[in-house]
Amino acid sequence: MRKQTRSRPGIAAALASMAAIFMPALARANDWALNMPIGVTDISAEVYRLHMLILWICVVIGIVVFGAMLYAIVNHRKSRGVVPAKFSHSTRVEIIWTVIPVLILIGMALPATETLVKMEDTSGSDMTIKVTGYQWLWEYDYLDEDIRFFSRLDAESDRARQLGSGIDPFTVENYLLEVDNRMVVPVDAKVRLLLTAGDVIHAWWIPDFAVKKDAIPGFINEVWFQANEIGVYRGQCAELCGRDHAFMPIVVDVRSQEDYQAWLAEQRGDVADRPVAAAEL
Amino acid sequence: MAHATGKYYVPHGSWWPIIGSVGLFALMLGSANALNGSGGTWPALLGLAIVLFMFYGWFAEVVRESVAGYYSAQVDRSFRQGMIWFIFSEVMFFAAFFGALFYARALSVPWLGGEGVGFFTNLLLWEGFEPTWPTDGPAGVGGDFTAIGPWGLPAINTAILLTSGVTLTIAHHALRDNHRGILIGFLAATWLLGLIFVGLQAYEYVELYQDYNLRLDTGIYGSTFFMLTGFHGFHVTLGAIMLIVVWLRCLRGHFTPKQHFAFEATAWYWHFVDVVWLGLYVFVYWF
Amino acid sequence: MSDTATHTADHDDHHDTPKGIMRWLTTTNHKDIGTLYLLFALLMFFVGGSMALIIRLELFQPGLQYVNPEFFNQMTTMHALIMIFGAVMPAFVGLANWMIPLQIGAPDMALPRMNNFSFWILPFAFTLLLSTLFMPGGGPAGGWTLYPPLVQQTGDALPFVILAIHLMGISSIMGAINVIVTIMNMRAPGMTLLKMPLFVWTWLITAYLLIAVMPVLAGAVTMLLTDQFFGTTFFHAAGGGDPVMFQHIFWFFGHPEVYIMILPAFGIVSEIIPTFARKPLFGYDAMVYATASIAFLSFIVWAHHMFTVGMPLAGQLFFMFATMLIAVPTGVKVFNWTATMWRGAMTFETPMLFALAFLFLFTIGGFSGLMLSIVPADYQYHDSYFVVAHFHYVLVPGSVFAIMAGVYYWLPKWTGHMYDETLGKIHFWLSVIGVNVTFFPQHFLGLAGMPRRIPDYATQFTNFNMMSSIGAFIFGLSQLMFVYIIFKTIRGGAKASAEVWESPTGLEWTVPSPAPHHTFDEAPQVK
Numbered sequence A: 001m002r003k004q005t006r007s008r009p010g011i012a013a014a015l016a017s018m019a020a021i022f023m024p025a026l027a028r029a030n031d032w033a034l035n036m037p038i039g040v041t042d043i044s045a046e047v048y049r050l051h052m053l054i055l056w057i058c059v060v061i062g063i064v065v066f067g068a069m070l071y072a073i074v075n076h077r078k079s080r081g082v083v084p085a086k087f088s089h090s091t092r093v094e095i096i097w098t099v100i101p102v103l104i105l106i107g108m109a110l111p112a113t114e115t116l117v118k119m120e121d122t123s124g125s126d127m128t129i130k131v132t133g134y135q136w137l138w139e140y141d142y143l144d145e146d147i148r149f150f151s152r153l154d155a156e157s158d159r160a161r162q163l164g165s166g167i168d169p170f171t172v173e174n175y176l177l178e179v180d181n182r183m184v185v186p187v188d189a190k191v192r193l194l195l196t197a198g199d200v201i202h203a204w205w206i207p208d209f210a211v212k213k214d215a216i217p218g219f220i221n222e223v224w225f226q227a228n229e230i231g232v233y234r235g236q237c238a239e240l241c242g243r244d245h246a247f248m249p250i251v252v253d254v255r256s257q258e259d260y261q262a263w264l265a266e267q268r269g270d271v272a273d274r275p276v277a278a279a280e281l
Numbered sequence B: 001m002a003h004a005t006g007k008y009y010v011p012h013g014s015w016w017p018i019i020g021s022v023g024l025f026a027l028m029l030g031s032a033n034a035l036n037g038s039g040g041t042w043p044a045l046l047g048l049a050i051v052l053f054m055f056y057g058w059f060a061e062v063v064r065e066s067v068a069g070y071y072s073a074q075v076d077r078s079f080r081q082g083m084i085w086f087i088f089s090e091v092m093f094f095a096a097f098f099g100a101l102f103y104a105r106a107l108s109v110p111w112l113g114g115e116g117v118g119f120f121t122n123l124l125l126w127e128g129f130e131p132t133w134p135t136d137g138p139a140g141v142g143g144d145f146t147a148i149g150p151w152g153l154p155a156i157n158t159a160i161l162l163t164s165g166v167t168l169t170i171a172h173h174a175l176r177d178n179h180r181g182i183l184i185g186f187l188a189a190t191w192l193l194g195l196i197f198v199g200l201q202a203y204e205y206v207e208l209y210q211d212y213n214l215r216l217d218t219g220i221y222g223s224t225f226f227m228l229t230g231f232h233g234f235h236v237t238l239g240a241i242m243l244i245v246v247w248l249r250c251l252r253g254h255f256t257p258k259q260h261f262a263f264e265a266t267a268w269y270w271h272f273v274d275v276v277w278l279g280l281y282v283f284v285y286w287f
Numbered sequence C: 001m002s003d004t005a006t007h008t009a010d011h012d013d014h015h016d017t018p019k020g021i022m023r024w025l026t027t028t029n030h031k032d033i034g035t036l037y038l039l040f041a042l043l044m045f046f047v048g049g050s051m052a053l054i055i056r057l058e059l060f061q062p063g064l065q066y067v068n069p070e071f072f073n074q075m076t077t078m079h080a081l082i083m084i085f086g087a088v089m090p091a092f093v094g095l096a097n098w099m100i101p102l103q104i105g106a107p108d109m110a111l112p113r114m115n116n117f118s119f120w121i122l123p124f125a126f127t128l129l130l131s132t133l134f135m136p137g138g139g140p141a142g143g144w145t146l147y148p149p150l151v152q153q154t155g156d157a158l159p160f161v162i163l164a165i166h167l168m169g170i171s172s173i174m175g176a177i178n179v180i181v182t183i184m185n186m187r188a189p190g191m192t193l194l195k196m197p198l199f200v201w202t203w204l205i206t207a208y209l210l211i212a213v214m215p216v217l218a219g220a221v222t223m224l225l226t227d228q229f230f231g232t233t234f235f236h237a238a239g240g241g242d243p244v245m246f247q248h249i250f251w252f253f254g255h256p257e258v259y260i261m262i263l264p265a266f267g268i269v270s271e272i273i274p275t276f277a278r279k280p281l282f283g284y285d286a287m288v289y290a291t292a293s294i295a296f297l298s299f300i301v302w303a304h305h306m307f308t309v310g311m312p313l314a315g316q317l318f319f320m321f322a323t324m325l326i327a328v329p330t331g332v333k334v335f336n337w338t339a340t341m342w343r344g345a346m347t348f349e350t351p352m353l354f355a356l357a358f359l360f361l362f363t364i365g366g367f368s369g370l371m372l373s374i375v376p377a378d379y380q381y382h383d384s385y386f387v388v389a390h391f392h393y394v395l396v397p398g399s400v401f402a403i404m405a406g407v408y409y410w411l412p413k414w415t416g417h418m419y420d421e422t423l424g425k426i427h428f429w430l431s432v433i434g435v436n437v438t439f440f441p442q443h444f445l446g447l448a449g450m451p452r453r454i455p456d457y458a459t460q461f462t463n464f465n466m467m468s469s470i471g472a473f474i475f476g477l478s479q480l481m482f483v484y485i486i487f488k489t490i491r492g493g494a495k496a497s498a499e500v501w502e503s504p505t506g507l508e509w510t511v512p513s514p515a516p517h518h519t520f521d522e523a524p525q526v527k
């Protein structure tokens, strides 16, 4: 339990406790993340570029439109003695400001379509994992490998997240973003996921892969990703699924081919790779 | 006052709306409790009674005002337009259920059967399921059943409703030409046909439940079948009640060849119910 | 009661004002009913707002401090249902009741008794809805979108919620029928369709949307009810149904619904900007056509809320393109407002300030909406705080600001008193600052990966959440000023002239302030 010592009441104490709340957060530079991650797949990078493209288009349009508004607000005011003009319509400008946005939209739609078509193409995958969402954990079933396991919020986060646990989340590493059993995949492999759910709808989301897809009971959705970099990538369930929706993270451990093979062997309980187990036999 | 010629009749304060609101509240509260298995059905029935009382009192007042000549042509137009938009809202209510039917037939059942994006759905979750229609789904919810074809009772019912549309139109012409006898006779025929329809529909339901093992909970086919035909039957019943009320008013000598909003509103409603049936007949029974 | 008809006939005094509670329970007067709607909406705004403050309080820092997750989800669900159906929609209906007859020169709404019915259903509906919070198992916690199968885990509350929604639907449909019929049938001679004020136009189209989609919502929740209690399988794969089918039906209602919450706002802003720019609205006809186009498009874009459900590619593309198109007519509106201000002689009273903030901030919300419509990007944005930021920008500084602008604009007409301009401006500035501090950081949170509908979050999201919560309290508390200003204006203040503002256009400014209980008994002639 965290002990709060408030020696003296009053403003000073209040300020101190305010500071105590803010400081740990403010200390972390990484905590001001503003933007979408570029991610570690070709697709995620493409999605990021698309996102930046539409963002900048909006910013530019915004500058033009808001600029015009601000100009009018500043200059065309009664207090400046302006006599209001009388004009009230112009078919020409209406046509102009209908056509130009249409062209801009076409400019956005083309790259978007291109990327989407790529994202939807699940053919030629190297391996397939069936992912099932439950309240409130995930099940990973490596269809070609006969490996199946559950993955749920790790114990430390789970303790800290209880109402009034008194554990400071800042002391927990990867608070709410760690699981007991990670999904492990090889780098550079096209991994196809078959998503479904056992009870209610969940959604499997890893921002670094630009993959988010609903897991729907009774149906199977397909997605794929191909991670270019070794590393651990974290995400969360992204469809409200009840009480512990916030507490069913997703962690993908992308390893080198060799490490992945080793992991597979370990999971299968392969005798050669697990001498200890062999000795026990 | 406002009913003077050229002015729009704005009624004084009325108790009926607040009575109706209380009635609806009791109806909903009672139903919700009953669904949860507490409190029995009488609070809901009480609410329903209040609502029916409200309709009776409210409409009686409107009839009195109308007979007293308060309503200008403009007021009449308000009523007419109001009725048309109300019917439009009913159309959209049915559209939701037709939408469910089309979705199931065109998308979800084929997907479950492995078509299109449903390849893995079928392979891994529902292997062996054939996407036919009618169906009670890959898990066979409700057990084996037989669907009813379009040619027996449903065809007779179609004929009955279409005939009732004709008799109603004859009655309408009679009203306009001031042939009261024909009006009353054909109007009676219309609501009688309506009641016969409802009766046959009820008979069909009994038969389906007992001999066909087709029930409300027979998968998606039972769900769409009974919800669509059920809501339709409910609307036919309402329409028949409206026709009977209008008929009783005819007996009392209400309506003139020029002014008969209630008659026309009921007629529109009846035709709407008729058209919905045609949709049902084609998409639920036939194809 | 049987002699009501004769009673009305006897009393030829159309101009009496009944007193006491009876007046409000039985009233058929559009101004009374408008007032009732507006007060009810204000109350609900505070109820729903208090729930938002509970949400923001819990999200102030990571970890669970105040509420358990189940209750948090109930707050999210109820907050949205109350804000949408209890605050924003009734507020617009209240404004419609007050202003449409005044703006088209009608003696009242077309169907006055039904008008009263539409209102009085609402308090009962919300009693039903709110009562669920006190039931075993609590209120609904599946989000305002009520997706099955999750919503079917709701306890005793489910039938109450569904039947409350039915009541709200009945109320909305009757209200909308009344609006349409009033506009189509009650216009003063000479008030042709293309002379109607834009507020009337936008409401005409809104009413049409309401009648078209509220029954669809009713159908959707009815199917939920039968799935739950009578064994139908609309939303169960085992029986051949599909949970996603609910989403399609819901959003067929839900997307037009969001335009129901913005079109009247467009109307209000289109009234206010010309008045304070002292210049006629630019491109009136284009504004009308743009509104109609938005309404039309709103019926064919619904699945943009469901890009992640696994639709076939062609479907996703169709809904993406259709959604993007909405930016065009909406842009036409924004440009026309700008052109209206252009070379006008502007002054900046409180209604104008709110209208201008609407212009800027709604457009920002529109931009994020457009970004959401781009499917590959939406895979990242969907169900994250980016979406929450989007829709609060269009709803709070959008719809709610427009409502406030309308209230400040017409309050002198209603009460006969001017509101306190200084207080109004303070209220405005606190609101703009509060709203931006609350909702702008949510864009960052969403992009950085924070899902929506969570009571607790990973520690890297702390800073912006703190900011957002602080903003929410600034914004929420400043609304107490709004209430104070309104009641102060009702009680007294500088006398307002009939025109109130400097040469505004519209029939409502030809009647005295406060507007007498009955106006336009004799229809005015419109040139």
Ligand code: HEA
Residues within 6 Å of the ligand: A058, A061, A065, A101, A102, A104, A105, C145, C258, C259, C261, C262, C304, C305, C306, C323, C324, C326, C327, C328, C330, C331, C332, C334, C362, C363, C364, C365, C366, C367, C368, C369, C370, C371, C372, C373, C374, C378, C381, C382, C383, C387, C390, C391, C394, C395, C398, C399
């Ligand atoms: C008043 C309410 C309102 C309004 C007006 C809008 C307007 C728009 N909305 Fe929004 N939306 C909501 C309320 C609203 N929305 C709500 C409540 C949700 C979430 C529901 C939930 O899940 O709970 C939502 C969610 C939502 C989604 C789903 C996101 C997701 O869950 O993944 C999408 C996706 O396409 C979207 C798109 C749009 C678009 C394209 C517009 C367009 O109408 C915007 C058009 C406006 C502009 C673009 C700005 C002005 C235009 C110009 C200046 C012209 C030039 C511009 C260009 C050419 C770019 N909205």
Ligand code: HEA
Residues within 6 Å of the ligand: C045, C046, C047, C048, C049, C050, C052, C053, C055, C056, C076, C077, C079, C080, C081, C083, C084, C088, C142, C143, C144, C145, C388, C392, C395, C396, C399, C400, C438, C452, C453, C454, C455, C472, C475, C476, C477, C478, C479, C480
């Ligand atoms: C018109 C609609 C509307 C409006 C006006 C608002 C207003 C606000 N909303 Fe809301 N919101 C939605 C519609 C709306 N919202 C919807 C549709 C959702 C999605 C729900 C879902 O996911 O299902 C949502 C969800 C939502 C979330 C996400 C919850 C989650 O995902 O878990 C958050 C979080 O910050 C939030 C915050 C706020 C805030 C701070 C306001 C502020 O503007 C509120 C201002 C506050 C007040 C006005 C309070 C005033 C009260 C006092 C001053 C206390 C005094 C008390 C008394 C006198 C009794 N809203």
Ligand code: CUA
Residues within 6 Å of the ligand: A133, A134, A136, A201, A202, A203, A237, A238, A239, A240, A241, A242, A244, A245, A246, A248
């Ligand atoms: Cu699983 Cu949210």
Ligand SMILES: [Cu+2]
Residues within 6 Å of the ligand: C254, C255, C258, C301, C302, C304, C305
């Ligand atoms: Cu939408």
